[in-house]
Amino acid sequence: MASRIENVVERLQQVRTLDELQRLVEWLRDLYQVDHVIYHAVNRAGEPYAALTYAPSWVDHYLEQDYGRIDPVVLGCYQRFHPVDWKQLDWSARSARAFLAEALDAGVGNQGLSVPIRGPSGQFALFTVNHSCSDTEWARFTTAHLDDLILISHYLNQKALEIMRGSDRVPDRPLSPRELDALTLLGMGMSRAQAAERLRISEHTLRVYIESARFKLGAANTTHAVALAMACGKIIV
Amino acid sequence: MASRIENVVERLQQVRTLDELQRLVEWLRDLYQVDHVIYHAVNRAGEPYAALTYAPSWVDHYLEQDYGRIDPVVLGCYQRFHPVDWKQLDWSARSARAFLAEALDAGVGNQGLSVPIRGPSGQFALFTVNHSCSDTEWARFTTAHLDDLILISHYLNQKALEIMRGSDRVPDRPLSPRELDALTLLGMGMSRAQAAERLRISEHTLRVYIESARFKLGAANTTHAVALAMACGKIIV
DNA sequence: TTTCTATTCCCCCGATTTGGCGGGGGTCGG
DNA sequence: CCGACCCCCGCCAAATCGGGGGAATAGAAA
Structure with missing residues (x-):
């Protein structure tokens, strides 16, 4: 248990393809014994990429409805720096509550913690774990693993950037x-x-x-x- | 030694003022036994802020010459995500080599590691440790403390943002x-x-x-x- | 309810910017 | 020595930009 984070980082370093990234988040879900683990990147081309454990039907519905524009998790994390517990977010908007109801229906846990991650050129990603449990259980989980999750999100995003950069690298002459x-x-x-x-x-x-x-x-x-x-x-x- | 990072994080959480931040980087320098520790935030909306252990004369000279625009450390980190060893940077430009000579003269160590950190609204900061030693010694140091430094840079920037948010909050209306x-x-x-x-x-x-x-x-x-x-x-x- | 914002459209005008055409001088490496 | 690059300068016509008037709809906030 004490060396868990070292194992995770070591395994993360070996990731080479987006497929392996997908298997990694599934592995993380099992390792930390949570309902879902999501890595969700928005790259500069505007094409979002995600590796996650949600049901495909929920993902399709989310994308189809363009829920990224009303999802309080995305909106809240976009203006924050530190990991955010879902309870701290603003769920007051009517659209947000409707979205939440749908999400719970789709198997998303009632508790969640999302880590905002930012890269060069305004790149923005979210690393999220979520689970169905009581507030006290969740508080125990987050305090125990907060630093782990920060480090994981960092390495995860680094790998994702590394994998995706290969395609859109442009050689350019230096400016005087x-x-x-x-x-x-x-x-x-x-x-x-x-x-x-x-x-x-x-x-x-x-x-x-x-x-x-x-x-x-x-x-x-x-x-x-x-x-x-x-x-x-x-x-x- | 094993619990060093927990101590650091705990101490970081207690920081409340910019003055305490300054003392913290000095404490970090002594704790990790390196020549210099620098936290340097580039705040676009306002003036840049730094907490560092360099000689004031070098800092003044740096600001006066606007070296932030040619410093390979700043430029290199600006387009990277993962911590960067100074040896990996591009020192080929003539202005960069001249800058390096001046820096070494001013007591900056020949080895360095800089962690880029990004916050909301394009906020960008650097957490740097640097030291004078051989390549092998430096490699041993960085592999041993890389994860520590990532976490420290994260909490450091979080605290800095928290402290500064009160003063220079620029009310920018969102764009439609x-x-x-x-x-x-x-x-x-x-x-x-x-x-x-x-x-x-x-x-x-x-x-x-x-x-x-x-x-x-x-x-x-x-x-x-x-x-x-x-x-x-x-x-x- | 009233005010505010976002979205869309129209007119006109002058100053600025742009892109293309020239021309010099210097330094550096092959 | 020559090409390549960096640094400097001038003229011109056309396109673009910035600013000045307006005004209507819808929806959200107060």
Whole structure:
């Protein structure tokens, strides 16, 4: 029991495919003896990916109804940092209560703990465990395993990112210092004239940098170039 | 030694002020017997905050030169998720090598490990330990304490957010779905006309969304609005 | 109920930005 | 030595952007 977390991390490190990730969450469910374990990532392309132990019918219904937009777990975690007990969430909205009723009906436990995880470029994921039991039993479970769950969610997300990154990696030419300066200042809200003044160059020279940066990044216009440079961490606004 | 992490977490929970946070990183430095410990939050809405053990002169110089924009540690961590050993970073740029020389001169250790941490609204922070020692010694240290450092960085950032939330709470009104759509498409490189066509609304309606989004975000122009929305995780390009 | 917001549409206008065409000078590696 | 890249500058026409007027519907909040 004491070395449980080491085993989990070790097993996590060996995951190589999304299929193995799916089997891992099932294994975690059995290991921690809870009803369900869910890893749910929202990547930048907008295509969500999930590895979970819910009934497929519930998952389909959830996606079909676009419940991600009203689910209090998703909404609540999106603006929080620390793991969230489902009881702390705001279930007051009518749509939220209707959703909860449906969820319980679909076999989702009445108790839950969700860990928000964030990666580069606004990547956002949730690691959730949920179970049907009393408040005191659940409190005992969460206090005992909170640190484990934080670490697991971290490694889980790292693996998921690693697996998915292989496909959409784009090789790009580095931007020159002046090009980075130009995009940074524009991203900070300056006009070209202001940025040129700040950099002590002519407004037209600045344009040359913007154009070459746009070309290197394959951007359609200035806004696109700034967005792309930010998205791959080249500039920080 | 085995219960070290429990002690750390317990002590972290008691932190209430930024001053205590500062003393905590000093305590961590002594506990783990490393040269320096740095917690460095980059708060987009306001000014950055740091609790660290570097010499004040180096910190001042760093801020004055705006080294955050060329520091390979910051740039590298910004696009990564897992803790990063400084040796894995890209030190090839001339500015990076010059920066490194200055840093070593200022007493920064030659070995380092930085943990990127992300919170809601694009909040980004770094938890770093660094030390002067050989590669093998450093490898032994990092493998032994990696999980500790991940957990510490998590709790540290949670506390920092908790403490700062009171003071610099910027009331940002949420963007409407259409405003988010508009900014997203513009960030993807479309012109207003193209984005309007995609959303099946008039080009002028789109302009209304852009303007209201610009107003809500306090942005000077469209590019700025897209950059701000991206920076605080509201849109993903 | 009334106010607020979100969503959609229309007009006009000028300033800014854009994209394309030129031209110089420097440094660096093959 | 030459190509490649980075750094600087100018002119021009057209497209885009930002701002000024409006106004209607629906739904949610107060």
